[in-house]
Amino acid sequence: MEGVWVYLTPLLVILLILYFWRQQRSLRTFPPGPLPLPFIGSLWRTGFGYREDTLIKLAKQYGNIYTLWMANLPVVVLSGFHAVKEGLVNHLEELSDRPLTPFFRVIGREMGVALSNGHTWKQQRRFGLHSLRKLGLGKKNMESQIEAEAQQLVEIFAREKGQPFDPSMAITNSISNMICAVTFGQRFSLEDENFKKLIEALDLGVMAIGSFSHALYEVMPWLMKKLPGLHRKAFYASNMIFSLAKTKIEKHKEDNSCHDPQDFIDFYLLQMEKSKNDPDSTYDEENLAQYIQDLFITGTETTATALKWAILLLTNYPDIQDKVYKEIEDVLVSSSICYQDLKKLPYTNAVFHEIQRSKYILLVGFPRQSTKDMNLRGFHIPKGTIVIPDVRSVLFDPEQWETPEEFNPNHFLDKEGNFVAREEFLPFGAGARVCLGEHLARIEYFLFLTNLLRTFRFQLPEGVKELNQSPIIGITTPPRPYQVCAVPRHRP
Numbered sequence: 001m002e003g004v005w006v007y008l009t010p011l012l013v014i015l016l017i018l019y020f021w022r023q024q025r026s027l028r029t030f031p032p033g034p035l036p037l038p039f040i041g042s043l044w045r046t047g048f049g050y051r052e053d054t055l056i057k058l059a060k061q062y063g064n065i066y067t068l069w070m071a072n073l074p075v076v077v078l079s080g081f082h083a084v085k086e087g088l089v090n091h092l093e094e095l096s097d098r099p100l101t102p103f104f105r106v107i108g109r110e111m112g113v114a115l116s117n118g119h120t121w122k123q124q125r126r127f128g129l130h131s132l133r134k135l136g137l138g139k140k141n142m143e144s145q146i147e148a149e150a151q152q153l154v155e156i157f158a159r160e161k162g163q164p165f166d167p168s169m170a171i172t173n174s175i176s177n178m179i180c181a182v183t184f185g186q187r188f189s190l191e192d193e194n195f196k197k198l199i200e201a202l203d204l205g206v207m208a209i210g211s212f213s214h215a216l217y218e219v220m221p222w223l224m225k226k227l228p229g230l231h232r233k234a235f236y237a238s239n240m241i242f243s244l245a246k247t248k249i250e251k252h253k254e255d256n257s258c259h260d261p262q263d264f265i266d267f268y269l270l271q272m273e274k275s276k277n278d279p280d281s282t283y284d285e286e287n288l289a290q291y292i293q294d295l296f297i298t299g300t301e302t303t304a305t306a307l308k309w310a311i312l313l314l315t316n317y318p319d320i321q322d323k324v325y326k327e328i329e330d331v332l333v334s335s336s337i338c339y340q341d342l343k344k345l346p347y348t349n350a351v352f353h354e355i356q357r358s359k360y361i362l363l364v365g366f367p368r369q370s371t372k373d374m375n376l377r378g379f380h381i382p383k384g385t386i387v388i389p390d391v392r393s394v395l396f397d398p399e400q401w402e403t404p405e406e407f408n409p410n411h412f413l414d415k416e417g418n419f420v421a422r423e424e425f426l427p428f429g430a431g432a433r434v435c436l437g438e439h440l441a442r443i444e445y446f447l448f449l450t451n452l453l454r455t456f457r458f459q460l461p462e463g464v465k466e467l468n469q470s471p472i473i474g475i476t477t478p479p480r481p482y483q484v485c486a487v488p489r490h491r492p
């Protein structure tokens with residue numbers, strides 16, 4: 001046995017030296033960053049005790065464009081408003097791909113819109129923008145669906161009769177119902193078993209992204225395929241949502257409803273029919289099922305988390321909540337609200353923006369990949385490099401915001417109290433792959449919150465001094481479970 005080690009030890013040393021030598025050579029071609037170690041890369045600098053500001057702190061040390069190594073994979077991070085804007089807007093084409101790593105290939109099947117690239121993505125994205133607009137986003141009919149859903153949420157909250165309760169599940173249910181309405185024209189009740197399964201699947205998917213077993217899958221997919229772990233649960237969840245989407249597509253085909261399109265599936269089936277003789281068409285049922293999965297994953301957790309933070313912060317800042325309520329009551333005379341009303345409510349608008357800025361719901365942003373060799377602020381970034389636009393760092397950029405760490409609605413108000421739209425407010429990303437559902441999310445956010453605030457005053461349960469404002473750290477950053485009292489307002 002000892003004899004084996006005599007040969008193995010020098011071999012291992014040579015391999016380690018070769019590894020270091022190769023890595024040192026690659027290091028020179030990428031922007032600076034923490035020294036990568038064999039196998040774990042820069043994980044020693046980020047992996048243990050990850051916090052909301054981990055990447056922001058790294059930028060202070062290494063500059064606004066730096067490299068982190070995930071094992072032997074370089075990931076370039078863009079930090080702060082100027083670097084992110086330059087990458088996503090000035091290099092629109094070069095950073096228009098998503099990295100299709102082994103894990104994301106399984107989840108996204110290289111189809112649909114969020115995890116596809118090239119011709120498929122371009123065609124699907126164009127279609128998505130067009131049909132969401134046609135479905136009436138921003139127009140009265142879609143708004144009335146959102147308003148109806150917001151009223152349902154008001155009724156659910158009212159059942160609690162001002163007693164402490166956790167609003168989380170009801171909010172998720174309402175938001176996911178909006179995606180259901182958009183995609184297949186149906187809603188679930190809070191008690192529906194299918195809804196519960198769907199939410200479980202979404203939670204599993206979100207939990208798995210960025211987990212240790214996800215990281216291992218990226219490095220050793222051949223091995224991890226056979227081992228249990230969160231990655232396998234995420235694949236199961238993805239298959240579940242995909243199958244649900246297929247069932248809904250079948251039902252729409254049976255009903256032959258696409259000639260009077262009412263929802264996304266109808267529009268898509270019509271498009272498939274129109275382009276059946278086009279050899280370049282990527283419109284098919286597989287892409288459609290994936291598209292529905294994409295809309296669920298990107299559209300539910302995000303908006304629901306934003307609303308959960310809003311209720312939490314407004315409870316912790318009762319003076320701000322009361323000021324918002326007063327403005328809404330003074331300005332809006334009609335009992336029904338529409339998105340355009342936001343323009344008449346500068347203070348409310350500023351508060352709603354500030355909540356989304358100060359409690360950003362994604363840990364960073366969605367990754368991109370360079371489609372060709374590029375030069376970014378003097379750094380060479382080779383084709384195929386994964387690039388993370390750190391959106392959080394933009395929303396906390398000390399050069400752009402007066403008090404980035406504080407909840408301060410004045411960030412969006414001028415001296416006269418007018419609302420000021422800020423270029424640095426980029427929670428939905430920017431450039432070619434900017435959030436497809438931004439408009440829907442903005443309408444939902446406004447109508448849900450305004451309807452809730454008109455009906456209830458959100459208060460701390462007796463004996464509670466403040467709700468915990470530190471988030472759970474994952475790929476999204478939701479608040480910790482909390483209880484709140486929705487005390488009915490007695491409006492004149």
Ligand code: HEM
Pocket residue numbers: 088113114115125294295298299300302303306361362365366367391427428429430431432433434435436437438440441
């Ligand atoms: C508060 C709510 C939301 C936030 C903060 C948010 C944020 C984002 C961000 C940061 C991206 C990546 C953009 C980039 O790469 O530059 C994104 C992409 C995306 N979002 Fe949203 N989002 C929200 C709601 C929604 C909703 C409601 C939907 C669906 C109806 C949606 C659908 C999508 C899709 C499909 C993509 C991928 C687009 C592509 O790759 O072309 N999002 N979102």
